[in-house]
Amino acid sequence: MNRRHFLLTGLGAGALLGLGGTASARQRVWNPCRAVLPPAIADHDLVHAAWDGIDAARVWDVHAHLAGTGDSGAGIRMNPRMLSPLHPTEYIQRLFYLNAGCAHAAPGRVDQSYVERLHNLADGMRPGFKLVLFAFEQTHDAAGRPRPDLTALHVPDRYARDVAHAHPAYFEWACSIHPLREDCVEALEAAVRDGARAVKWLPPTMGIDPASPACDRFYAALARFDLPLITHAGEEKAVAGAGRPEWGNPLRLRRALDHGVRVVVAHCASLGEDRDEDSRKGGKVASFELFARLMAEPHAEGRLFGDISAIALRNRHTDVIRQLVAREDWHPRLLFGTDYPLPGILPLVSPARLAADKLLPATAVPVLEAIREHNPLLFDFVLKRTLRAGAHRFAPGVFETRAFFDRKTP
Template sequence: MSPRRRLLIGGFALGGLALSGLVARRSPALFNTCRAQLPAATAADELIQSAWAGVDPARFLDCHVHLVGTGDSGSGIEVNPQMESLFHPLQYAQRLFYLNAGCVHDAPGRIDDSYVERMQNLIDGLRPGARLLLFAFDRFHDSDGRADPQRSSFYTPNAYARAVAARHPQYFAWAASIHPYRADCVEELAAAVASGAQAVKWLPPAMGIDPSSPRCDRFYAALASYGLPLISHAGEEQAVHGADQQAFGNPLLLRRALDQGVRVVVAHCASMGSAVDVDQGPDGVQRSCFDLFARLMGEARYEHLLFADISALTQRNRSEEVVRAVIERSEWHPRLLNGSDYPLPGIVPLTSPAEFATRGMLPQAAVGVLETVRQHNPLLFDFVLKRQLSSGAHHFSPSIFETRGFFERKAA
């Protein structure tokens, strides 16, 4: 983990009990105060009104939202015990920040339900028609396709994601998570498609998936036949522990899926870390994951297969150069999809509007408004911040925020 990320989250893990006290006091400098309705003056601010200019809310689908909890509703969610142990202060701290970001730290016994209710409240604070794509999350599996809960950070069953979306279709769609080494992966995919899943979500470094492995081929063939997109993390992973196999975050490993006709969405534009340039062979030099991702985006054969989401790009552990590059590469914008990485926008230290203003990428007058918005609605905060960001004369295109059609395409 990078020193900066340790400062932003791990640095607060000086003691679990002390951190719990800070959460209880809800210092707005560190924690989301979890207020509800925006103040009327803020809701009417031109900054928010202009953010929706050119964006049809009915086509707005935040395509990167984590469905988490503790399993207290009978959902089947599992959380690694290390995240609840003071003997693992970093993971303990992360858990407290995640609970606060989702505004469920004051909901003992009903965290699962409160997390969903909070998301509904936040969507109500957007515009009518806006929806979220909720991620299931499969366990770590070994090379023989056996699940290993001890090496899994958390587990959100497909059945639970499906049920939440079915109960609240005006708010949510859902994405399945299926490990491709599972013996039943193709059957599970068929069941997910039949139940309305709009994508499959992978986090290879934490789940133990090598996207370039022949073990994935039968799953890729099924994905391509259904026309279902694969949303796969690429780049260094820092938020979720598990297998910790960072080499599996190499974006070049996704060539195998692309070459079999799978539509691939590279989460976060592979905006962190470095990886071996395997195009030069297994002993290739290390290059930034973002540069390797940019190489793939430049290959004409992948023009209609390779996409990326812009979730997490505004976090402080992303370099200014990467953020500017994504904003300025307007030829990429038709292939970019908006995602928030919720609940992370609710973790106050992770994103700093003031830093963007100092860089000249955000109007100084926007900082105070955005900070107020974040304390009430992190989803709206993430959206407005991205809509206001600039690099010179360049902005994120409004089309990036109209992602619903991408996920509603028919099978190939």
């Protein structure tokens, strides 16, 4: 079983559903959603060191999710399975995600409280910091028809746009458009006019084969607007959908690169295995290995990037984290992202494990854990700024992502 899938279903089930979980277990699983950092933590040397040499106005979190239940009437939809204890996997995932976003205790205003919490967390960063908030397209079938029955979560473009426009000091937004929609190019043009900074895909969930010729007209439009595509690659178990797992293979992104699209591989494909489509044997290899192969291809220079969201989750091999930190030649092509709200799900990231593997100093562990209880965004930023692989650390440019979203095409 996928370890992330296990953590979101088994580890916290007792505590969340009251099925025998102790108070201490709940404390280890349930985010306390505390507010302002205590002065001793806010002024800690570790926090100051994380911001040292960084221009906060150039730090954009390139991977942040909007979520909710749809109670705002703004169009968010959750699959009914996520609302029913009869489907424990989806039900518990929803509880975790909303708790991580501190929206679990606000019946009737979950959508609003999720955004308010994001606003507060961004306010707890240095001035100028922003998040790129993702819309999330619903699943479509091969004919380009929407399939709400197979969609776990739908966050419409207009919702992400309106949230970002309401709080321009803190938020930018990324649209999410299925390339098989008949109106996909028109929808992209509208999103560009409305200030979208990128397009977000999760191919296996949304029902997108990135290697299909049917995507070509959308790729051509992306290249024309020079709008980056931020797309998941590697294994995905957290969100159900109608697609096929092999559509997350990093090698299937070559078609987008060949069209001149700037592609950001979410999480650097750091989880799972995919078929080696370049080999006649076709055996499976680590998805991260296929990502590394793409990074080395000449035509990918200046077009292929990776975001470092989710790389510190428990289900990632620490050798992958070590490689990412040590590959300084990659750093100009790596982008800081948190995959919010995941950093707020306590069981998913273990600073102590990273310290045991010599990626963090042991003294950083209690400070990071204290930060996480108050501000998961700051927790993720400080953790990644503190990561070490021998003498290597992530370069400041990995975090100063603002310029990446400047388009050559007006």
